[in-house]
Amino acid sequence: MKERTLEIIVANSIPDVFGPAFRLVAQQLSCPGGRIDLLVTDGMKNWIAELKRGQANRNAVDQVLRYVNHYRSIGEAVGGWVVAHEVPAHVADYATAHGIKTTAVPVAMCERLIASSDLSQETLSGVRIQAGVVKGGGAMRFGKNAVSFEDALLSMDEDCTAFFKEIDARPGIEIISGAMQSTIVYKGVKVGGLRRNNPVFYILSGLVVDRETEDTILNHGFRKRLKQSKSDHHQHIWYESKVSNVRGMQAACSDQFGRIDRIFSPKSQ
Structure with a gap:
């Protein structure tokens, strides 16, 4: 087995x-x-x-x-x-x-x-x-393509840099960067991040367990994206927003962090 x-x-x-x-x-x-x-x-x-x-x-x-x-x-x-x-x-x-x-x-x-x-x-x-x-999503480590946090910031504009520095200061956060993207992981859950090569913010679907959660993300200025995997017939879902929507990304991440905190506080559920 x-x-x-x-x-x-x-x-x-x-x-x-x-x-x-x-x-x-x-x-x-x-x-x-x-x-x-x-x-x-x-x-x-x-x-x-x-x-x-x-x-x-x-x-x-x-x-x-x-x-x-x-x-x-x-x-x-x-x-x-x-x-x-x-x-x-x-x-x-x-x-x-x-x-x-x-x-x-x-x-x-x-x-x-x-x-x-x-x-x-x-x-x-x-x-x-x-x-x-x-x-959780199993955050990628990028291997030989890994990029340091400081180097990743060099390819971001001023607003994105400020956002990521603020996020990085939060306890329980890990920011993992590769050649093309920076991923935000909070308490083991891959939340989302920034595609730096073709700048867009994204929120992943790992925490989206009901329609209410999805609607909240959409209300922060994100749109739903879907891609069908040919290898395992699995449908990949994520949410994207323009890189100029820093406030929307801040709000979406804050919502997701709150959901993760509640997961780790079972008495509050």
């Missing part, structure tokens, strides 16, 4: 895997050092869940610890959880000693969850992100 398939099964069976009070709030959040599979909540606290096919090991626990420590460093009280087909006793003990929970979901249990959730083969091989939850 592929790890992607395990994620789809678990994402569709949150109460069965974590407990009846739990629900899924986000997937594929990006943070330094990796990408978080699931963010779940019991209504009192959020939990970062790392999924592993086969047998979990100490590296999986250490990976979750890095994610947990990152979020705690920006003021978010989160817990960590490792979910795998098998969790050996020594790994479970190691996790417990470091404050990380573990749950085993054997292949036989996966098969029962597939049946009880009525998951088709199309679903199991389809898009891993569930409808109605926030998608």
